[in-house]
Amino acid sequence: MPGLVNAHTHLYSGLAPLGMPVPERTPATFVQILERVWWRLDRALDERSLRASARYYVAEALMNGTTVLVDHHESPDFIEGSLDVLADVCHELGVRALLCYGATERNRGRDEAREGLRECARFVHANRRPLVRGLVGLHASFTVSDETLEEARDLCRDLGVVSHVHVAEDHADVDDARGRGYDGPLERLLRHELLGTELRDALQRAPGTGTAVAIVAAAIAPSLGDARGAEQAYAESGLKGFESKLTRDYLQHVTSTRPHRAVRRFFAAFIDLRNLMTLYKHLRWQIDDPAAFVPGGTLDTGRLREASAQGDGEYLDSAVRRVTGEPAAPAAAGQVALESRLLASLTRMLRKAGRDGDDVDLVLDYVWCTYVHARNRALYLHAGGMDAEVLQPELIA
Numbered sequence: 001m002p003g004l005v006n007a008h009t010h011l012y013s014g015l016a017p018l019g020m021p022v023p024e025r026t027p028a029t030f031v032q033i034l035e036r037v038w039w040r041l042d043r044a045l046d047e048r049s050l051r052a053s054a055r056y057y058v059a060e061a062l063m064n065g066t067t068v069l070v071d072h073h074e075s076p077d078f079i080e081g082s083l084d085v086l087a088d089v090c091h092e093l094g095v096r097a098l099l100c101y102g103a104t105e106r107n108r109g110r111d112e113a114r115e116g117l118r119e120c121a122r123f124v125h126a127n128r129r130p131l132v133r134g135l136v137g138l139h140a141s142f143t144v145s146d147e148t149l150e151e152a153r154d155l156c157r158d159l160g161v162v163s164h165v166h167v168a169e170d171h172a173d174v175d176d177a178r179g180r181g182y183d184g185p186l187e188r189l190l191r192h193e194l195l196g197t198e199l200r201d202a203l204q205r206a207p208g209t210g211t212a213v214a215i216v217a218a219a220i221a222p223s224l225g226d227a228r229g230a231e232q233a234y235a236e237s238g239l240k241g242f243e244s245k246l247t248r249d250y251l252q253h254v255t256s257t258r259p260h261r262a263v264r265r266f267f268a269a270f271i272d273l274r275n276l277m278t279l280y281k282h283l284r285w286q287i288d289d290p291a292a293f294v295p296g297g298t299l300d301t302g303r304l305r306e307a308s309a310q311g312d313g314e315y316l317d318s319a320v321r322r323v324t325g326e327p328a329a330p331a332a333a334g335q336v337a338l339e340s341r342l343l344a345s346l347t348r349m350l351r352k353a354g355r356d357g358d359d360v361d362l363v364l365d366y367v368w369c370t371y372v373h374a375r376n377r378a379l380y381l382h383a384g385g386m387d388a389e390v391l392q393p394e395l396i397a
C-alpha cells in the first residue's frame with residue numbers, strides 16, 4: 001500500500017499548531033520570523049517537550065496517510081541524545097524516518113555546530129531501529145561557516161550518508177552567500193561538495209528534458225532493475241515513449257512483488273483497463289504495437305495482441321463487457337466515454353471490496369475515492385468554464 005512521503009519537516013514544532021504566544025514585536029522579514037518565533041521555540045525545547053511534540057506530529061502524520069518523514073531537527077539547549085528521542089517516537093508509532101540534527105553556529109558559534117554534527121555522527125552509528133536512519137544536517141548556509149561546511153562534508157563521506165539543509169528559503173540566504181563571495185547558497189554547497197553525488201551531477205549537467213529523463217531513469221533503476229530501457233524509449237519515441245515505458249515497467253514490477261491480494265486485484269484490474277484503452281486506440285488508429293500490452297492483468301496479452309493485429313472490434317466489446325459487467329459502449333461514443341466507464345467499474349469493484357473485505361480493501365477504496373475526487377476537481381479547475389456536455393463524460397463516478 002503506497003503511503004505519502006514528507007521530504008522535509010520539523011517534528012519539534014509538532015505542538016505549535018495548538019497555540020503559541022504572539023511575538024512581542026510583529027516580525028516583518030523571514031529572518032525576524034526565525035528569530036522571534038522558531039529560534040525561541042527551539043531553544044526552549046527539552047527532552048519532555050520534544051517527545052510530546054514528536055508524538056503529536058507523528059500520530060497526525062500517520063492518520064493523514066504519511067508513512068515516511070524526513071525530519072530536520074534543532075534544539076540548541078538539548079542537542080546530545082535529541083535524535084534518540086525522535087527515533088524512539090518514530091519506532092514506537094511505526095513511521096519510517098530519516099533524522100538529522102541541523103548543525104548551526106547561530107547561538108554559540110563553532111562549538112554549537114560541532115555538537116550538532118557530533119549528534120548526527122553518534123546517532124548514525126548507534127541507531128538500530130529498523131525503520132529509522134540518520135543523516136548529516138546543517139541548518140542553512142547562512143548560519144554556518146566554511147569550516148563547518150567542510151566538517152559536515154567529511155562526516156557525510158565517513159558515514160556514507162547524505163546531508164539535509166535548507167537552501168534559499170529566503171533571499172537573506174542568497175545575500176549571505178554572495179557576501180561570502182559565492183554566487184548563491186547552492187553554489188556554495190556545490191563548491192564544498194556537500195550535495196549527494198547524484199544531485200551534484202544533475203545540477204552540473206545542462207538543464208533540459210534529456211537531463212531530466214536520464215536522472216529519473218537512474219533514480220528508478222535500482223527498484224525496476226533497468227535504467228537503459230527508459231532512456232532508450234525516450235531516444236526512440238520521445239516523452240510519450242518514456243512515460244509509457246516507465247508505467248509498463250512499474251506495473252510489471254508491482255505485480256511481481258507479491259503484494260496483498262487486494263492490492264494485486266486492484267493492479268490486475270488497472271492493467272486490464274490500460275490494456276483495453278490501448279487496444280481501443282490501436283483499433284481506432286490502426287496501430288499495431290504488440291509490446292504496448294502489459295502482462296499482469298486478467299486479460300491474456302496474447303489474445304490482446306491478436307485482436308490488435310486482426311482489427312478485432314468484437315473482442316474489444318466482449319472484453320469490456322467482461323471487465324465492466326455492462327454492454328460495451330458503442331464505438332462512436334469515443335475514447336473518453338470508454339475510459340470513464342472502465343474507471344467507474346474500478347470504483348464499483350473497490351467499493352464492493354471495501355464493504356465486504358478486510359482493512360486493506362477499505363483503505364484501497366478510500367485511496368481510490370480520494371484519487372477520483374482529486375481528478376474530478378482538477379478537471380473543474382482547468383476546464384470549469386467548458387460546456388457541461390463536454391465536461392460531463394470526463395468525470396469519473
Ligand SMILES: [Zn+2]
Nearest residue numbers: 009010072166
Ligand atoms: Zn525547514
